[in-house]
Amino acid sequence: MEALVKVLKNHKCKITPQRLAVYHVLRNNKDHPNAEAIFKMLEPNYPTISLATVYKSLELFAELGLIQAINLGENSFRYDPNPKVHPHVICSKCNKVEDLPEEYFDDLKAVVAKLVNYKVTKQHLTFYGICSDCNTN
Amino acid sequence: MEALVKVLKNHKCKITPQRLAVYHVLRNNKDHPNAEAIFKMLEPNYPTISLATVYKSLELFAELGLIQAINLGENSFRYDPNPKVHPHVICSKCNKVEDLPEEYFDDLKAVVAKLVNYKVTKQHLTFYGICSDCNTN
């Protein structure tokens, strides 16, 4: 609840019901929703909120390092309440996105740096497969 | 030159100057261009070609397994003359995209499968950094 308020205050951004709502919906959701999905989740309680406001809020939070926008090769961005870049697995059947711990993949940057002589700063790792739920059904 | 002609014939698709041109421009380019860039490269020699034709050709080639569309989190798709999914490094300064050999990253699927109990089928690995050219300048 309160990291958001603190950070907004520090940056002299107003604390509005819409911003609180967008942040909390994302926080309490494990699916890595896109802007449209967040908008739909908010509509029942905030019938006048607009999609533009959702986008503006998400953009602000990403700038402030509170969340991150992720691109999984779909047509729209998904949003992740964890601002740290980390690997994801996406189920090709139900489209659920799960997080993976970074530490298993830390040595890859060095492998790449050696292969191509780049100063590697970031890695985006996305795995696709069938989750255990979808696999048994 | 000729894998294209053979595959088009096999699928009873017409061999048009536009299709040949789109394919060759992509083949002879190392930057992993997007549709707009391909269109611009073609314009001098094909002043009447349209962007829609470029898109339609690229879509056809991708369906036929001749090339692949890749999404690196930018606003537009890039196209890769290599149809096999493989890792990429992108230079954050000059936006050049280079290929990486898959074999160094083959064991990752098993790591993920163990971590989350997915049947992992595909991995999209993209690394970001500064290339040696940009680093020295």
Place this chain on the structure above:
DNA sequence: ATACGTGCAAAGAATTTGCAGCGAC
């Protein structure tokens, strides 16, 4: 000769922007 492909312009989808009025400070 007969589809199929081209190229224009218009449609679509996701996201961004302009701006008048409102509300947090």
Place this chain on the structure above:
DNA sequence: GTCGCTGCAAATTCTTTGCACGTAT
């Protein structure tokens, strides 16, 4: 009271589609 924020609608950007005409087979 001020100025940033909201929410509407319009603009933008990338991509796709519809359709009349041209062209590869």
